[in-house]
Amino acid sequence: MVAYFTEIFTGLMSLFIGMGITFKEFFKPTVTVSYPYETLTMSARYRGHIELVENEEGNSQCVVCGLCEKACPSDCITLAGEKPEGGKKKVLTKYMLDFTKCSLCGSCVESCSFGAITFSKEYNLASTKKEDFYFDLLKRLEERNT
Amino acid sequence: MNSPILLQPDETFILNVGPQHPATHGVLRVKMEMNGEYIVNAETVIGYIHRMHEKMGELKTYPQFLMNLSRMDYLGALGYSHGHVLLVEKASGIVVPERAEYIRAIMVELNRIASHLFWFGAFVMDLGGFSPLMYALQDREHILDMLEAVTGSRLTYCYFRFGGLYNDVDDDFITAARQFIPRMRKSMKKYHKLVTGNIIFRKRLEGIAPLSKEMCRKYGASSAVARGSGINFDVRKNEPYSVYPEFDFDVPVYHECDSLARYMVRMDEIEQSLRIVEQGLDKLPGGPIMPDKKPKLIKPPVGDYYQAVETARGSFGIRLVSDGGKNPYRLKLRSPTYSNMHLFDEACRGMMIMDALAFMGSLDLVIPEIDR
Numbered sequence: 001m002v003a004y005f006t007e008i009f010t011g012l013m014s015l016f017i018g019m020g021i022t023f024k025e026f027f028k029p030t031v032t033v034s035y036p037y038e039t040l041t042m043s044a045r046y047r048g049h050i051e052l053v054e055n056e057e058g059n060s061q062c063v064v065c066g067l068c069e070k071a072c073p074s075d076c077i078t079l080a081g082e083k084p085e086g087g088k089k090k091v092l093t094k095y096m097l098d099f100t101k102c103s104l105c106g107s108c109v110e111s112c113s114f115g116a117i118t119f120s121k122e123y124n125l126a127s128t129k130k131e132d133f134y135f136d137l138l139k140r141l142e143e144r145n146t
Numbered sequence: 147m148n149s150p151i152l153l154q155p156d157e158t159f160i161l162n163v164g165p166q167h168p169a170t171h172g173v174l175r176v177k178m179e180m181n182g183e184y185i186v187n188a189e190t191v192i193g194y195i196h197r198m199h200e201k202m203g204e205l206k207t208y209p210q211f212l213m214n215l216s217r218m219d220y221l222g223a224l225g226y227s228h229g230h231v232l233l234v235e236k237a238s239g240i241v242v243p244e245r246a247e248y249i250r251a252i253m254v255e256l257n258r259i260a261s262h263l264f265w266f267g268a269f270v271m272d273l274g275g276f277s278p279l280m281y282a283l284q285d286r287e288h289i290l291d292m293l294e295a296v297t298g299s300r301l302t303y304c305y306f307r308f309g310g311l312y313n314d315v316d317d318d319f320i321t322a323a324r325q326f327i328p329r330m331r332k333s334m335k336k337y338h339k340l341v342t343g344n345i346i347f348r349k350r351l352e353g354i355a356p357l358s359k360e361m362c363r364k365y366g367a368s369s370a371v372a373r374g375s376g377i378n379f380d381v382r383k384n385e386p387y388s389v390y391p392e393f394d395f396d397v398p399v400y401h402e403c404d405s406l407a408r409y410m411v412r413m414d415e416i417e418q419s420l421r422i423v424e425q426g427l428d429k430l431p432g433g434p435i436m437p438d439k440k441p442k443l444i445k446p447p448v449g450d451y452y453q454a455v456e457t458a459r460g461s462f463g464i465r466l467v468s469d470g471g472k473n474p475y476r477l478k479l480r481s482p483t484y485s486n487m488h489l490f491d492e493a494c495r496g497m498m499i500m501d502a503l504a505f506m507g508s509l510d511l512v513i514p515e516i517d518r
Contacts, residue, residue: 015346045298073211104299
């Protein structure tokens with residue numbers, strides 16, 4: 001009998017203790033951000049989709065060695081290049097990223113010994129069309145320059 | 147308590163739980179034969195998100211497969227990557243710098259805390275309490291921010307490399323981790339007051355779903371499921387790997403065998419992980435994070451290799467059969483929740499459905515990890 005009432009009493013107490021905690025939390029400052037009206041800045045090492053790095057003349061630093069293409073686990077990267085007449089180095093003519101297959105592992109960036117690709121900070125990438133995820137990185141580089 | 151039920155076959159009906167039941171946090175289907183509110187028979191159906199990770203392991207080269215491991219268990223990804231890198235390093239004889247090993251241990255333990263916090267929130271939500279989830283996620287957010295600043299992503303890290311790490315930790319991380327430890331300890335007190343002491347919570351878990359030691363052994367259960375049933379087994383202690391022998395920590399073991407024991411084991415594990423992080427930060431040596439000598443192409447010699455690690459969900463084993471090529475001949479992934487989940491079919495017989503769902507929560511299932 002005593003145990004019965006003790007249990008009711010301790011049980012009720014435990015509920016009040018819990019309510020006390022939630023009551024205290026109620027007056028604590030808000031920690032959330034009301035996205036999309038407010039956004040957070042991405043950390044410096046944030047891994048978004050890849051982007052070509054430009055040199056001083058505004059061109060890509062890529063030498064078309066194809067190491068990133070080989071390193072990619074999901075075959076997302078297709079690139080092509082050609083030797084201009086009289087030039088010694090290959091020049092990039094096409095750099096396509098199939099973002100539908102990319103899992104942002106960063107193998108391509110690590111494999112590049114020329115610092116030609118980097119991570120972008122973009123994360124607003126939702127779309128209803130599949131074509132929106134085939135990125136022409138060379139075109140994006142040109143658009144950035146103009 | 148589970149009272150014995152009178153089996154009347156003509157009065158049973160089939161209840162389909164899932165494949166998208168929110169309480170299972172994934173795509174698990176449970177076919178239950180019910181007699182009123184009591185379960186007569188249950189059958190778990192898996193494979194809805196099978197992604198052929200083992201086959202991918204055979205088709206991809208070793209570095210290409212690295213990122214797959216963090217896709218297995220989205221809550222405690224680093225533990226799985228740790229097993230993979232340790233195995234390949236062992237197979238190809240790569241020596242890891244001490245600093246890298248310490249950072250790995252710190253990261254894995256932080257990830258374990260994050261995983262347990264999410265489980266804690268979701269488990270209490272399964273039982274009908276919503277606010278603990280919010281508090282747990284708030285604490286988890288601190289860990290994710292720390293990990294994001296170092297690794298660059300919040301869930302599927304892909305941070306470990308064969309021989310070392312993707313990039314080094316900075317002073318900001320160390321300060322943040324040091325600030326996090328007392329904060330988390332304070333929160334743990336809050337959780338114990340808010341949830342562990344709660345009468346409704348205790349009544350729903352105490353004495354419910356007893357799992358005997360024999361049953362845990364039969365199904366190969368590990369993690370809190372085995373430790374809540376009095377089996378003192380933790381890969382970090384029993385088959386030490388990495389720098390874990392250097393740390394002073396305990397393995398929480400409870401002998402009550404019920405759902406509450408499994409809950410208590412995980413809550414105590416958070417404290418033990420905090421102790422490891424604390425010691426790791428104190429002992430963190432300087433030096434490089436990648437070895438000076440590392441083979442350019444990873445080709446382990448012909449042989450059969452195995453490595454087990456203690457992840458947030460239990461003992462994860464990974465076996466590699468190498469034929470000396472640049473791809474593995476066979477890569478077997480032993481997933482801990484796969485074993486833990488199969489207990490459910492046998493253990494939930496005669497249980498009431500709401501108790502069974504609470505029991506399922508206490509198993510801490512992550513479905514992508516079962517299906518692989």
